[in-house]
Amino acid sequence: MKEEVMLMKGNEAVAHAAIRYGCDGYFGYPITPQSEVLETLESLMPWETTGMVVLQAESEVAAINMVYGGASTGKAVMTSSSSPGISLKQEGISYMAGAMLPALILNVMRGGPGLGTIQPSQADYFQATKGGGHGDYHLIVLAPASVQEMVDFVALGFDLSFKYRTPAMILADGIVGQMMEKVVLPPFRPRRTAEEIRKQCPWATTGRFGHRKRNVITSLELEPSKMEEVNHRLQECYREIEKSEPRWEEINTADAEYLLIAFGSIARICAKAMEIAREKGIKVGLLRPITLWPFPKEGVRKGAEGKKGILCVELNAGQMIEDIRLAIHDSIPVEHYGRLGGIIPSPTEVVEALEKKIIEK
C-alpha cells in the first residue's frame, strides 16, 4: 500500500509507523500519557496482517526483557512507556547497551519525580542522554517536535539502532503524544525474512545450522581485561555516532542577535515566541536539537557565533543547558527558562523570559 495522509495523535502515529516499518514485536504496559500506542496496536491487530507480535506484558520490567529476548534474535522490536515506567526499564536498557542489542524505546515524558503528574514534561533529559541505567553507555536519543516526526523517527530510530547495534530512544512528551496533526504515513514495508535477518545480523542467535561458531548474547564478562575491551568497543561505536549522526534544525538564525534553544514540543512554543519577538523588533533565532544524544555540539557552537546570548527553554529545571554551555565553552551568556511539574509555558511567557534574563541583562 502507498503513502496515506491522516489526522492522528502522536501516540497513534507511532503504532501505525511501527507496523508499516515492518516491526516484528511490541511489548508494553499501559501508562498515561502514552497508552494509545498499545491501544492502537491492539485495535489494528497487526498479528493478522504482517505477523507483528503485540503483547501487553505483566509489567514494564517484563516488557523490556521481552525486548531483550526479541532483539537477541535480530528482530526489530520495541517498547514504549512514560517516565515512571521508563525508570523501571533502565536495568534492561543497560543490559541491552552492554550486549549491543538494537531496539527502539519510546518515552512519552510526564512530570516527575516519582509518580509525579500525567501532564507533559522534559525532565528525563539527563536520564535519556547520560545513560539512565548503570555503566558507561549511551542511547541514540531522538526528540520529535511534531506528529510527523513521531512517525519518521520510528524508522530512523530502528535504522540507527541496527546500524550501530545500540538501543535508540524516541524522547517525546505528553504534548507530542496527545496532540493530533496531519501525518503522511509511509508505505508498508514487509517484515524481514529469516534469511534477511541472518544476513543483516550475523551476531544474532538465529540458529547456526552447523555452519558457524555459537553466537552468545550477554552483557556479562567476568574477566576485567575482556570487559575493558567490550567497553572500548562501545566507546568507539559512540565516537562514530557522535561524528556521523548529530541532527538539528535552525530557523532564522542567520540574522539573529539572540538564540532560543529548545527540543521537542517546546521548540514549537519557542517558534511562536520567536514570531512574537520578531514582531516587536527583537531579532531572535531558534535552534532545535533533533538528536539529544549525540548532542549537536558543532551546530550549537556555530549557531552561537556572533550572538549576544542564548535562552534555553525546557520543561525541566535546567538539563540540556549543561550540554549547551559545554558545547560553546560559555563563550556567550546562556540562561535557562523552564516550567516544572506539568505546566507548559506560553509563547509570550518565553518572550518575557528572554527579555528579562538575556536582553535586559
Next chain:
Amino acid sequence: MKQEIIIAGFGGQGVLMMGKILAYSGLMDDKEVTWMPSYGPEQRGGTANVTVILSDDRISSPVLDAYDIVVALNQQSLDKFSQRVKPGGVLIYDTSGIHNLPERDDIKIIPIDAMEATFRIGHPKAYNMVVLGALLEAMDYKLPHENVLKGLQKSLPERHHHLIPLNSDAIEMGRNLLPK
C-alpha cells in the same frame, strides 16, 4: 490564512470530538492542522478544552496565549478564556448557563442558544454539531461544507456513518443561529 481557536466546556459535551471534526475538515480542505486537547483528570466531569489551529503554513506552537475565536460552553470556560480573545477576535458562548459576560468592546461577542436549538431537533447528542455550525459560520476562513462532510466521515467510526445526515443538519442549524 490562519485560525487559532479554542473550544471549552464541560467534559461530555463533545468538545474534543467537535475539535476533531473541525481539524479533519481543515485537513480535507488541504490545510495544516493541529488539535491539542486538555487531557487528564479534568475530563472526568470537570472542564475540557481543545485548541484547534488551521493554517496555510506550517504551524508553530500547539499551545497559545491568545485566540482568534474562543467558544465557551460554560461559565468557568468563559471566565478562563474571555480575556484571551485577540483584539478584533470573536467570542462565541452558549446562552444557557452563562450569565456573566466579559466587559470587552474590542471583540465581537456572539451569543448562541445551541442548547435550545438542539432540543428543537430532538437530538440532544448533536449539541456539539450545532455549536460547530455556529463556529464555522463565525470563522473568517470559510470551510466548504463538502469538506466538513468529509471531516465528519473521517472522524466518525463507520458504524456511526448513518448519523452523518443528522449531524450535517445539526451543523446547518448551528450556522443559522448566528445573527445575520
